[in-house]
Amino acid sequence: MKKRLIILSDLWGFEEAGWMHSYQKILNPCFEIEYFDSRKLVDLDLSDNTEGRLHARFVNGGIDRGVYKLGLQEKETIIVLAFSIGGVIAWKAGLKGLNISTLYAISSTRLRYEKEKPDCKCVLYFGANDRYKPDVEWFRDLELDLNLIPDQEHELYQDEEFAKNLCRKIIEEQVEAQNQLIN
Numbered sequence: 001m002k003k004r005l006i007i008l009s010d011l012w013g014f015e016e017a018g019w020m021h022s023y024q025k026i027l028n029p030c031f032e033i034e035y036f037d038s039r040k041l042v043d044l045d046l047s048d049n050t051e052g053r054l055h056a057r058f059v060n061g062g063i064d065r066g067v068y069k070l071g072l073q074e075k076e077t078i079i080v081l082a083f084s085i086g087g088v089i090a091w092k093a094g095l096k097g098l099n100i101s102t103l104y105a106i107s108s109t110r111l112r113y114e115k116e117k118p119d120c121k122c123v124l125y126f127g128a129n130d131r132y133k134p135d136v137e138w139f140r141d142l143e144l145d146l147n148l149i150p151d152q153e154h155e156l157y158q159d160e161e162f163a164k165n166l167c168r169k170i171i172e173e174q175v176e177a178q179n180q181l182i183n
Helices: 020-027 051-073 085-095 109-113 136-141 154-158 160-182
Strands: 003-008 031-036 078-083 100-106 121-127
Touching: 003 020, 003 085, 003 160, 020 031, 020 160, 051 085, 078 085, 078 160, 085 100, 085 109, 100 160, 121 154, 154 160
Parallel strands: 003 031, 003 078, 078 100, 100 121
Antiparallel strands: none
């Protein structure tokens, strides 16, 4: 039986996320995947799609709505792969009791404001050149590994080579975790 993996989009959603195909083709054979478009999860008004407006809508109640709705929809243990704002939604849902075994969050820069971490394995990646990434002290305070990808900005998750490497890592870690349960 395949493990459940949910994927949460960035603030742009999945409609125009051609980069998502790099993840799908590698992960689909290995997991039972459910996709959550972050914009639809939080019921955003999409009449003005500028980045600043979308961001403000997430920060001003959208994230909390997403946390609530995700908690209602997911009752079993899940693995989460989340991009940017999706990582914040998953993180906060984990703090509210969402049963996450491993959270893979990429470029979730708003995590820099968090003071506690969810009770799960957290694997975070940031572009070394992303000016909004958490500082080294934040990682130390929350006892998290610092995974910076050299020469990358915020959208590092859109890079096909990064996607391939991350998917391989997710599969390897989850197979290893499964083998430890069997043994």
